[in-house]
Amino acid sequence: MHFYQADPTLENYWRGVILFGRNVASYKFALAHALYEVDKSASDLVTLEQLAVPFSRHLCQHLLTAPKQITSRGSKYLEACAQFNRGEIMQDKLTETTVRLGFNNVIDAFHNVNAGEIEKRFFLDERKTHGGIRLTENLYRLSERQQYQNLARETTARWNLVEQAWTMGISRNLLAVEYDAESQLLFSRVNARRVNITSCRNSLNGYQKGRCFYCFRPISLTPGHSDLADVDHFIPWMARDEVPNINGVWNLVLACKSCNSSKSARLPGTRLLARLHARNEYFIQSRLPLHETIVNQTGRQPEQRRNYLIKNWDNARISRLFHTWEPQAEGEAIF
């Protein structure tokens, strides 16, 4: 897959798991969160009992706001989580049920992306011999990477998007994720009612590999951090009368503060327009619901989507007399 082959770092393989590939249930996200949280200073063998506590806690929390966590009709395991939320069973019963039912498919399928396994494994399945999983060197090294701090937020944002698409249950050609600049949230509409989904910043970061879209400088998702990313309209907001759906995710990128202020009310050049197309094609590969949103807003075929960008870019440039702008590269081009 081009996404991690273009920059084969551990965090990008990990993002391959979280952002791409099909989801039939949200268990993969819960397992990712459990892996962020397990004590990495202790043994590399993590028993299912140890995993079960954070794994079930995350699922129970998500069930409170999004009752649909699986595409099939239901599951015995999720029913146990719902019983825990209603106070009908206690933690020890939930942990026991999680060990028995919660990990059946997710441990096998975690490393699968696009019908194949990624080249880096973050744990080994030792359920039969040791009653758990064994963390690999890759997971320890991942936890030391600069981008590691962003991954939990990216996982939560991806989880929120997927579960919200399932919960809304509307037809895929009506599905549209939109952006509210004031709250910086992505939202969607169900029967004219607005449903807030998740942070726009946290949703976009993984598709840019944690770098400024323009100059490739590393960016942060941590509020208050000096490198906190800005959400930027690639075609400036002032062209909103000429460019349809200028708030669509197709036109939103994350930028470092320096690029955002240097760009000001100018239009990024055609090289950057090609980069925007490439970034949007990552949304296509990530499926529900950003895939549907991009298809519905910009076209079914890659060529149509490319032309949509060129047409609007040209339109904005001519009608607003925009000057074009190029950033100063701060890092290697990795998407």
Ligand SMILES: [Zn+2]
């Ligand atoms: Zn920048």
